[in-house]
Amino acid sequence: DVKVTQSSRYLVKRTGEKVFLECVQDMDHENMFWYRQDPGLGLRLIYFSYDVKMKEKGDIPEGYSVSREKKERFSLILESASTNQTSMYLCASNILAGGYNEQFFGPGTRLTVL
Amino acid sequence: SQQGEEDPQALSIQEGENATMNCSYKTSINNLQWYRQNSGRGLVHLILIRSNEREKHSGRLRVTLDTSKKSSSLLITASRAADTASYFCATYRTYKYIFGTGTRLKVLA
Numbered sequence: 042d043v044k045v046t047q048s049s050r051y052l053v054k055r056t057g058e059k060v061f062l063e064c065v066q067d068m069d070h071e072n073m074f075w076y077r078q079d080p081g082l083g084l085r086l087i088y089f090s091y092d093v094k095m096k097e098k099g100d101i102p103e104g105y106s107v108s109r110e111k112k113e114r115f116s117l118i119l120e121s122a123s124t125n126q127t128s129m130y131l132c133a134s135n136i137l138a139g140g141y142n143e144q145f146f147g148p149g150t151r152l153t154v155l
Numbered sequence: 156s157q158q159g160e161e162d163p164q165a166l167s168i169q170e171g172e173n174a175t176m177n178c179s180y181k182t183s184i185n186n187l188q189w190y191r192q193n194s195g196r197g198l199v200h201l202i203l204i205r206s207n208e209r210e211k212h213s214g215r216l217r218v219t220l221d222t223s224k225k226s227s228s229l230l231i232t233a234s235r236a237a238d239t240a241s242y243f244c245a246t247y248r249t250y251k252y253i254f255g256t257g258t259r260l261k262v263l264a
Contacts, residue, residue: 145200
């Protein structure tokens, strides 16, 4: 069974803290993605990575950074958490093969910044 | 703004009825996908339709794509209470997926 796991389901942090969200996939996928999901706004792409040590900005990268040191792991970093980063964070991965490229999602991390 | 916009935003039907959700998008695409999200969980892929396809079926799901109108529809036939979830369309073009804001479907038993 394919699997994408995220380090925490729920996380509460204080303003100004450095926050790490971890995502691990066991499918040997090249591509990994981080989204945030907010009511009324759907999913918005923060960053994605198509290979180890490679990263590309998505639509809302400000205030975030990422790290991909190993193929299976993609980390999202909030350098200095702010209250407007309270959100649901979703990680996904996929492989581009013949145009069929469904994304596999993790269960999500609901982050609250106080 | 979001490329994909689902319509309606919310839908409530009785078990056994059909549910239809629509998605509109703005630019050319390689394919369009539909996902389901149960409350507070991650998304699960339902079906993918390529830009050169017009209709696709998977079990109780039927998806249509009209590239001239830049729109797609998802039909769930004979709905069940377990179909209660949010449904999102996602358009794909060159590494990037753009998700709509979703349709919240509630199926009443």
